Amino acid sequence: MTTSRYFTLKQFPEGLPKREDFALEETTLPALDHNEVRIRNRWLSVDPYMRGRMSGAMTYIEPYELRQPMSGAAVGEVMESNHPQFQVGQRVRHMGGWRDVAQLPGNEVEKLPDYDVPEQAFLGVLGMPGMTAWTGLNRIARMQEGNRVLVSAASGAVGSLAVQLAKSAGCHVVGVAGSDDKCQWLEERGVHAVNYRGKDVDALTKALKDASPEGYDVYYENVGGPLMEAALASLRDHARVAICGLIDRYNDTEAGAGPRNINQLLFRKARMEGFIVMEHWDFYTDFLGEVAPFVEKGAIDYRETIEEGLESTPDAFIRLFEGSNFGKMLVKL
Ligand SMILES: NC(=O)c1ccc[n+]([C@@H]2O[C@H](COP(=O)([O-])OP(=O)(O)OC[C@H]3O[C@@H](n4cnc5c(N)ncnc54)[C@H](OP(=O)(O)O)[C@@H]3O)[C@@H](O)[C@H]2O)c1
Numbered sequence: 001m002t003t004s005r006y007f008t009l010k011q012f013p014e015g016l017p018k019r020e021d022f023a024l025e026e027t028t029l030p031a032l033d034h035n036e037v038r039i040r041n042r043w044l045s046v047d048p049y050m051r052g053r054m055s056g057a058m059t060y061i062e063p064y065e066l067r068q069p070m071s072g073a074a075v076g077e078v079m080e081s082n083h084p085q086f087q088v089g090q091r092v093r094h095m096g097g098w099r100d101v102a103q104l105p106g107n108e109v110e111k112l113p114d115y116d117v118p119e120q121a122f123l124g125v126l127g128m129p130g131m132t133a134w135t136g137l138n139r140i141a142r143m144q145e146g147n148r149v150l151v152s153a154a155s156g157a158v159g160s161l162a163v164q165l166a167k168s169a170g171c172h173v174v175g176v177a178g179s180d181d182k183c184q185w186l187e188e189r190g191v192h193a194v195n196y197r198g199k200d201v202d203a204l205t206k207a208l209k210d211a212s213p214e215g216y217d218v219y220y221e222n223v224g225g226p227l228m229e230a231a232l233a234s235l236r237d238h239a240r241v242a243i244c245g246l247i248d249r250y251n252d253t254e255a256g257a258g259p260r261n262i263n264q265l266l267f268r269k270a271r272m273e274g275f276i277v278m279e280h281w282d283f284y285t286d287f288l289g290e291v292a293p294f295v296e297k298g299a300i301d302y303r304e305t306i307e308e309g310l311e312s313t314p315d316a317f318i319r320l321f322e323g324s325n326f327g328k329m330l331v332k333l
Contacts, residue, residue, distance in 0.1 A: 002029045002038065002079075005310055006069040006099030012056045016251045016321055021054075022314040023067075032082045035106050037092070041076035044097045044310075044331040045123040046317040047157075051250040060276050072097035073128060075112065075119050086111075091119050093127070100310050100333055115292040124328030125302035126292055129157035132244060132277040133220075134287045137165055140242040140275045141218040145170040148212050150231055153222035154191065155182035155303070157328040158244060162220050163191045164300050165291070171218075174211040176227060178323040185326070189301065196227060204230035215239070224248045225256070232264040241265075243274035251321060303327025 005026045013021045032038055050072060052059045064070050074097035078090045083106030086092065094109045096102025112122050124130065136158075137143045149166040153159040154175025166173045167190055175186040176194045183193035192211045196204060208216075208230050215236040221228060225248030235241070249256055265272055294300045305325040307316040313331050320329055 002101060003027065004029050004099050004101040004103070007310075007313055008067050008069060009054060009064050011066065013054055013251075015253055017051070017054060017314070017318055019314050019318070024311065025069075029101065029103050032080055032103065033105075035083045036081075037078055037083050037086045037104055037106050037109050038080040039074075039076040039092060039094065039096065039102045039104070039109070040079050041074045041097065041100055041102060041333050042091075043075040043120040043123055044313055044333065045073040045127070046313060046320065046329050046331065047072065047128070048245060048247050048250060048320050050317060051321075070098035071095050073123050074099075074102065075123055076102065081106075083109075093122050098313055113288055113292070115288070116296050117292070120304065120328075120330055120332075121295060121302070123330060124157050124304060125161055125295055125300065126288060128277060129328060130161050130291060131280070131284055131287050133158045133161035133165060134291060135277050135280045135283065136220055136242040136244045136275060137162055137169075137218070139280055139283070140273050141220065141240040143169055143171065143218050147171045147217040148174075148214055148236065149218040149220065150174045150176070150208065150212070150216040150234070151220040151222070152176045152196075152227050152231070153245070153247065154186055154193070155326055156222065157325075159220070159222055160302060160327055161291075161300065164189060166218075166220075167191065168294075172212060174208065174216070176208075176223070182326060185303070201226045201229050205233045208234045218242070220244060222247060229259040229261055232259055232261050235264055235268040235270050237268050237270075239268055239270040241270060241272040243272060247321070305329050307331045309333065 010023050053064045091112045092109050149171045151162045155177040163175045173191045175191045183195050186193035194207045215234050219231045219241045221243050222245045224246030303326045
């Protein structure tokens, strides 16, 4: 008899989620059905997009249902398999996260790609966040060598790869982050760092202009809010703004004001485009082929913030909004 412990939502959070919004529950799993796989999860991913799934409303993805098992990316080891493509002991990735043991149809499970990296890298630098950084820069912002590139949340899972990809493409890169440690890490990678904490729009605008007096050809947007306004004020002609995320707004209880200077898009003949990485997943093998060899040989420096134990999953998730993660936030089981 195998049990699975999993998180559910007790209620849809109001504002910043609280530990009490989540419940840890347990069930006995049924015998494996035809083509099913049972997986002992080793790593769980918590990601900012999950906040949108906790709103009870449809965004670009289904909301979580109250009192139903939550889901998210996870890496684990096959414990039992009724599917011809999976054998016991194999390491796999799937969306049955927020739990310790997952039972899924084999067509919802994938073997880890064959690169010599720690398995949890496939949830971060070589997983969805890494693919997002690559997609936003190359497919949305159409970054060119020599561009002046601005990245917000620049030490996070997406941002930390985005700044390094932009550097290796020969761009002048400015990264915005929320602590001196994070800024120091950026400077050590050759990225001009701006700490946004304690700065209003005017101070942010000045800091971004000081960091690149010529302005920016590309703005890789992870945050929104006052930072977006400061960035719009610093665009160059024909700039491209890739709207990847707007984390500053994810816990808002009512609609916030938009950037007051949206006219800058017109004046600078600039383009702003939102994207969702899953629509670009056909290019995942191109991304891996390009980026994974650099990760394998240590030429890309990626960080992880690791919480231990299934019980810590909600706290790990909440900490994303406090900026206490550096690089990819993970839960190790
Ligand atoms: N479009 C897509 O398909 C897609 C896919 C993946 C991720 N995303 C988006 O990309 C962004 C980054 O995701 P991630 O997984 O890499 O997370 P992350 O950057 O690793 O973690 C979130 C970081 O955001 C910063 N932050 C939180 N609240 C903030 C605020 N109010 N103002 C400024 N900074 C704030 C914090 O860093 P500081 O210490 O610097 O504040 C925090 O560490 C998110 O907006 C996410 O929704 C989009």
